[in-house]
Amino acid sequence: MMLHELTLNELTARLAAGEVSSREAMQACLDRIDAVDGSINAFMSIDRDDALGQADAADERLTKGTTHAEQPLLGVPISLKDIFCVKDQPANCSSKILGNFRSPYDGTVVQKLREAGAVIFGRVNMDEFAMGSSTENSAFGPTGNPWDAERVPGGSSGGCAAAVSAQECFGSIGTDTGGSIRQPAALCGCVGIKPTYGRVSRYGVVAFASSLDQVGPMGKTVRDTATLLGAIAGHDPRDSTSVPADVPDYAAGLEGDIKGVKLGLPKEYLGEGIDPEVRAAFEAAVKQYQSLGAEIEEVSLPHAEYGVATYYILATAEASANLARFDGIRYCDRVEGDDPFALYCNTRGAGFGEEVKRRIILGTYVLSSGYYDAYYIRAQKVRTLIKRDFDRALEKVDALITPTVPYTAFKAGEKTGDPLQMYLSDIYTISCNLAGTCGISVPCGFTNDPKLPVGLQLLGKPFGEQELLKIAHAYEQSTPWHNERAAL
Amino acid sequence: MEYETVIGLETHCQLKTQSKMFCACANEFGADPNTNVCPVCLGMPGVLPVPNERALQLTALTGYLLNCEVPKFAKFDRKNYFYPDVCKDYQITQFDFPSTTTGHVDFEFEGGIERVRITRAHLEEDVGKNNHFDQHSGVDFNRAGVPLLEIVSEPDIRSADMAYEYLNALKDILIYGGVSDCDMEKGMVRCDVNISVRPKGATELGTKVEIKNMNTFSGVRRAINYEVPRQIETLESGGSLVQETRRWDDDAGITETMRSKEHAHDYRYFPEPDLMPLRPSEEWLAEVRTHIVELPLARKQRFVADYGIPEQDAEVFVGNVLLGDFFEKAVDGSKNAKAVANWVINNLQAQLTETETSVDDLKFGPEAIRELVEIIDGGTISSKGGQEVFSELFKNGGSPRAIVDAKGLTQVSDTGELEKWCQDAIEANPGPADDVRNGKENAINFLKGQVMKASRGKANPQLVGETLAKLLKD
Numbered sequence: 001m002m003l004h005e006l007t008l009n010e011l012t013a014r015l016a017a018g019e020v021s022s023r024e025a026m027q028a029c030l031d032r033i034d035a036v037d038g039s040i041n042a043f044m045s046i047d048r049d050d051a052l053g054q055a056d057a058a059d060e061r062l063t064k065g066t067t068h069a070e071q072p073l074l075g076v077p078i079s080l081k082d083i084f085c086v087k088d089q090p091a092n093c094s095s096k097i098l099g100n101f102r103s104p105y106d107g108t109v110v111q112k113l114r115e116a117g118a119v120i121f122g123r124v125n126m127d128e129f130a131m132g133s134s135t136e137n138s139a140f141g142p143t144g145n146p147w148d149a150e151r152v153p154g155g156s157s158g159g160c161a162a163a164v165s166a167q168e169c170f171g172s173i174g175t176d177t178g179g180s181i182r183q184p185a186a187l188c189g190c191v192g193i194k195p196t197y198g199r200v201s202r203y204g205v206v207a208f209a210s211s212l213d214q215v216g217p218m219g220k221t222v223r224d225t226a227t228l229l230g231a232i233a234g235h236d237p238r239d240s241t242s243v244p245a246d247v248p249d250y251a252a253g254l255e256g257d258i259k260g261v262k263l264g265l266p267k268e269y270l271g272e273g274i275d276p277e278v279r280a281a282f283e284a285a286v287k288q289y290q291s292l293g294a295e296i297e298e299v300s301l302p303h304a305e306y307g308v309a310t311y312y313i314l315a316t317a318e319a320s321a322n323l324a325r326f327d328g329i330r331y332c333d334r335v336e337g338d339d340p341f342a343l344y345c346n347t348r349g350a351g352f353g354e355e356v357k358r359r360i361i362l363g364t365y366v367l368s369s370g371y372y373d374a375y376y377i378r379a380q381k382v383r384t385l386i387k388r389d390f391d392r393a394l395e396k397v398d399a400l401i402t403p404t405v406p407y408t409a410f411k412a413g414e415k416t417g418d419p420l421q422m423y424l425s426d427i428y429t430i431s432c433n434l435a436g437t438c439g440i441s442v443p444c445g446f447t448n449d450p451k452l453p454v455g456l457q458l459l460g461k462p463f464g465e466q467e468l469l470k471i472a473h474a475y476e477q478s479t480p481w482h483n484e485r486a487a488l
Numbered sequence: 489m490e491y492e493t494v495i496g497l498e499t500h501c502q503l504k505t506q507s508k509m510f511c512a513c514a515n516e517f518g519a520d521p522n523t524n525v526c527p528v529c530l531g532m533p534g535v536l537p538v539p540n541e542r543a544l545q546l547t548a549l550t551g552y553l554l555n556c557e558v559p560k561f562a563k564f565d566r567k568n569y570f571y572p573d574v575c576k577d578y579q580i581t582q583f584d585f586p587s588t589t590t591g592h593v594d595f596e597f598e599g600g601i602e603r604v605r606i607t608r609a610h611l612e613e614d615v616g617k618n619n620h621f622d623q624h625s626g627v628d629f630n631r632a633g634v635p636l637l638e639i640v641s642e643p644d645i646r647s648a649d650m651a652y653e654y655l656n657a658l659k660d661i662l663i664y665g666g667v668s669d670c671d672m673e674k675g676m677v678r679c680d681v682n683i684s685v686r687p688k689g690a691t692e693l694g695t696k697v698e699i700k701n702m703n704t705f706s707g708v709r710r711a712i713n714y715e716v717p718r719q720i721e722t723l724e725s726g727g728s729l730v731q732e733t734r735r736w737d738d739d740a741g742i743t744e745t746m747r748s749k750e751h752a753h754d755y756r757y758f759p760e761p762d763l764m765p766l767r768p769s770e771e772w773l774a775e776v777r778t779h780i781v782e783l784p785l786a787r788k789q790r791f792v793a794d795y796g797i798p799e800q801d802a803e804v805f806v807g808n809v810l811l812g813d814f815f816e817k818a819v820d821g822s823k824n825a826k827a828v829a830n831w832v833i834n835n836l837q838a839q840l841t842e843t844e845t846s847v848d849d850l851k852f853g854p855e856a857i858r859e860l861v862e863i864i865d866g867g868t869i870s871s872k873g874g875q876e877v878f879s880e881l882f883k884n885g886g887s888p889r890a891i892v893d894a895k896g897l898t899q900v901s902d903t904g905e906l907e908k909w910c911q912d913a914i915e916a917n918p919g920p921a922d923d924v925r926n927g928k929e930n931a932i933n934f935l936k937g938q939v940m941k942a943s944r945g946k947a948n949p950q951l952v953g954e955t956l957a958k959l960l961k962d
Binding site (some may be wrong): 320321325 | 530534535537538568570577578627762
C-alpha cells in the first residue's frame with residue numbers, strides 16, 4: 001500500500017510505531033499532488049519548504065517520545081480551505097479581491113491544529129467566500145471531482161473534499177454554512193461533519209454568514225473525522241458564540257452496537273426531484289441500519305420546504321455586512337477612484353465575482369428600509385419554526401437520516417447559468433445550519449454509469465456529535481463504501 | 489409670530505476603560521497613529537468581537553445615574569455604512585434593544601430646576617479618525633473600537649443656554665460616576681443636535697434639522713443660536729424648511745447643508761450575529777448598583793439643606809468631592825457648620841492647593857477642624873490664634889487643644905491684666921486716646937491693636953474693646 005492511501009488513523013499508528021516518518025508522509029502527499037492535482041486543481045498554493053519543515057519538527061518530537069495521546073495529529077499532513085487565517089500566509093477565499101493579503105494572525109482552529117501536532121500545509125480551493133455548491137465560483141479556476149474531473153466536487157468546500165478523495169492529504173478542514181462540508185463530501189465520496197453551531201471556534205475564519213458558519217473536518221473515514229474534530233472543537237474566549245461545553249474523546253467513543261437507536265426519516269425529504277439511483281442507495285442504507293438493529297421512524301419537518309428561501313435571506317443579509325470590509329482601504333487590491341465611494345465601487349467591482357456580488361446585492365436588499373420586516377424579520381421567524389421542527393423531531397429519535405444531496409456530482413457548467421438550480425443542491429443540508437445542530441455525510445454507495453459516489457446524511461442533536469459519529473461509524477464499518485477510492 | 493424652539497441632543501461619551509470595546513487594545517488618547525490597534529479593531533478578515541465587561545458595567549451604571557431602566561434583555565446590532573474610518577464598514581451599536589432606556593437628568597437653570605428626559609443611553613464602538621493631507625488622506629484607527637456611550641435626550645430643551653447647562657450637568661454626572669473623563673480636548677465628548685422651531689402653543693413639531701460636528705459645548709450653544717434665527721427667518725419670509733443634516737462650521741460660525749433627507753443613509757440595522765444578547769442577572773446588576781454615587785445636584789441640595797451653608801460653599805464641596813467628604817466628617821456634631829465650612833474652604837483648601845497635596849495626605853483628621861471651631865467659639869482662643877493653631881495643625885498634625893496649650897495661646901480674659909494693658913496703651917498714646925474722647929470712635933481700633941500687640945495676641949479682643957471704652961469714658 002502506498003503511503004498516501006493510508007487513513008489518518010492508520011498513519012498515526014505507523015508514525016507512533018516509527019515505521020514511517022512525518023516527512024515521508026508529507027512527501028507522499030506532495031508527490032501525489034504532483035501526480036494528480038493537475039487534473040483536479042484542489043490546491044491553490046503549497047509552501048513545500050514550510051510543510052517539510054513542520055514535518056521534520058514533528059519527527060523530532062516523535063523521536064523524543066511525544067505520543068499521539070498527547071498530540072493526536074502529531075506529524076499528520078492536513079490541508080485547509082482557503083478561508084482560514086494562518087499567520088503570514090494568504091487567505092484569499094478563492095477571491096481576486098484580497099490580492100497579496102497575508103493574515104497577521106493564526107485563527108483558533110489553526111492554533112489548535114498546531115497544538116495537536118498537525119502539519120498544516122496547502123490552501124485548497126473553494127467557492128469564492130464560500131458562496132456556491134460546486135467550487136466553480138473560484139477566481140483561481142474550478143476544481144474537478146476525483147471520480148470524474150469533468151464533474152464538480154460540490155462546494156463550497158470542494159477543494160477539501162477533492163483533496164481528501166484524491167488522497168492528496170490525510171484530512172482537510174472546511175466550513176459549512178448551508179451544506180458546504182456535507183455536500184462536497186457526498187459528491188466526492190468522503191466523510192464530512194458539520195458540528196453544532198458553537199462547537200468549533202470561528203475566530204480566524206473569514207465570515208460568510210456568522211450565525212450559520214461552522215468549521216468542520218473532512219476525512220476518509222468517520223474515525224478520521226472524529227480524531228480531527230476532537231482536535232479542533234472546544235470553547236474559545238475569542239468567539240462569543242462558541243459554547244463552553246466539554247469535548248468528549250470522539251474517536252474513543254465510536255465503537256459499540258447501535259441496537260435500539262432510533263432514526264427519523266423526514267417524510268418531506270423524499271418527494272420529487274431526487275435521483276432514482278440516489279434514492280435507491282439511500283433506501284439500501286436505511287435497510288442496512290435496520291439490519292444493524294436501528295429502528296426507523298417517520299418524522300415530519302413541516303417547515304423544511306422553506307429552508308432554502310429562509311437561508312438565502314439570512315445568509316445573504318449577514319454576508320452583505322461581513323463582506324463590506326473588503327473595501328480597499330486597509331487591505332485588498334485597491335482600484336483607485338476620485339473619492340472614497342468611487343474607490344469602493346472600483347475595488348469591489350473588480351475584485352468580487354458574480355455570485356458574491358449577487359448575494360451582496362440580495363443581502364443589502366433584504367435589509368433595506370421598507371423591506372426588512374417582510375424579508376429579514378420574516379425569515380428569522382421561519383428559522384425559529386425550522387429549529388422547533390428539529391427540536392421536536394429529535395425529541396423522538398436519536399438522529400435524522402436523509403440523503404445528503406438529491407443527486408450526484410453534476411457536470412461543470414451544468415448549473416452555473418441557473419443560480420436557483422444551484423441553490424437547490426443544498427436542499428437537504430441547509431436546515432441543519434438554520435437549526436444550528438450537527439450533521440454528517442458518509443458514503444453510502446455509487447451510481448452505476450458513470451460511477452459516482454452517493455452520500456448519506458445523519459443529523460444529530462445539538463452537541464450530540466459523539467452519538468452521531470457512533471451511528472455513522474457503525475454503518476460505515478458494516479459497508480464497503482469507505483474503502484472505494486477514485487481511480488486517478 | 490412668536491416661536492418656540494425644540495431641541496434634542498445626542499451626546500457621545502467615551503467610556504473610561506483600560507481597553508477597547510471588543511479587543512484588548514489600550515483605550516488611550518494621544519498615541520502615535522495606528523499603534524493601539526490589532527486585527528480585531530482593524531477589522532481584519534476572520535476576527536470576532538468580544539465585549540468588554542467593564543464597558544457593560546459602566547453602561548449600566550450610567551443608566552442608574554441617569555435614572556434609566558436597565559432592561560434584562562439588550563443586544564448589539566450592526567449599523568452598515570461605508571466610510572474609511574469605519575474599519576468593518578459597519579459599526580457595532582445597539583438599535584432596538586439598548587442597554588438603558590427612559591431616564592432623566594435634573595439640573596439648575598435660570599434659578600430653577602429643569603428636567604430633560606433621556607430616551608436611552610446605548611453602547612457602541614467609536615470609529616477611527618480620518619486625517620487629510622495635501623495629496624492624500626490617512627486613517628488613524630487608535631480610536632476605532634473605543635467604547636462609546638450615546639446618550640439620547642427627548643426633545644425637552646428649549647434654548648441654547650438650556651442645552652449648554654444640560655450638557656454640563658450631564659458631563660458632571662458622568663465624571664462623578666467615574667464613567668467618563670469627558671475631556672473635550674481629547675474628543676471624549678461629541679454632540680449632535682436635533683432642532684426645530686414651531687409657533688408658540690403648537691403641538692406638532694416643526695421640521696427637524698440635525699446639526700453635526702460640534703466638539704465643544706460652547707460650539708453647541710453657538711450653533712443653536714445661529715440655527716434658530718435661521719429657521720425662524722426662513723419661515724417668516726414665507727419659505728419652508730427641509731428635513732436635513734447640517735454641518736456646523738465653527739470658524740465661520742454658521743451651519744450648512746450636509747445632506748438632505750433624500751440622501752439620508754439607510755443603515756440597514758440588523759442583530760449582530762457575532763455577539764450573544766445581553767441578559768444581565770440580578771446579581772450582576774446589584775454589583776453595578778454598589779457603584780452608584782450621589783449626583784452633583786442632589787449633593788448640593790443636601791449640603792445646603794442639612795448644614796445650612798451657602799450655595800457657593802456647597803458648590804465647592806460638589807466640585808471637590810474629597811473636600812466635601814472631609815467637611816461632612818468635620819461638621820458631624822458641630823454647632824457651627826458655617827464656621828467649619830469656612831475653615832475647610834478658606835484655610836484647608838488654600839493650603840492644599842499651595843502645597844499641591846490632597847485631603848488624603850493630611851496629618852490630622854476632620855475632627856480637628858470641629859475642635860478648632862469649638863475652641864474659637866468658646867473663647868479659648870481668638871480667631872487670629874486659630875490661624876496659628878491651624879498652621880501648626882497642617883504642618884505637624886496633633887489636636888488644636890494640645891497646640892493651644894503647647895504654644896500658650898489661651899486667650900486672656902482676666903480683667904485685672906487686661907486693664908493694665910489697656911491703661912498702658914492709653915498712657916503711651918495720648919493723641920488717639922484724646923481723639924476717642926472727642927468722639928472719633930474709630931481711633932479706638934488703634935489702641936486695641938496696641939493692646940493685642942502687647943498681649944502677643946492673647947488678649948480677648950472683645951473684652952479689650954469693652955475695657956478701653958470704659959477707661960476712656962471715666
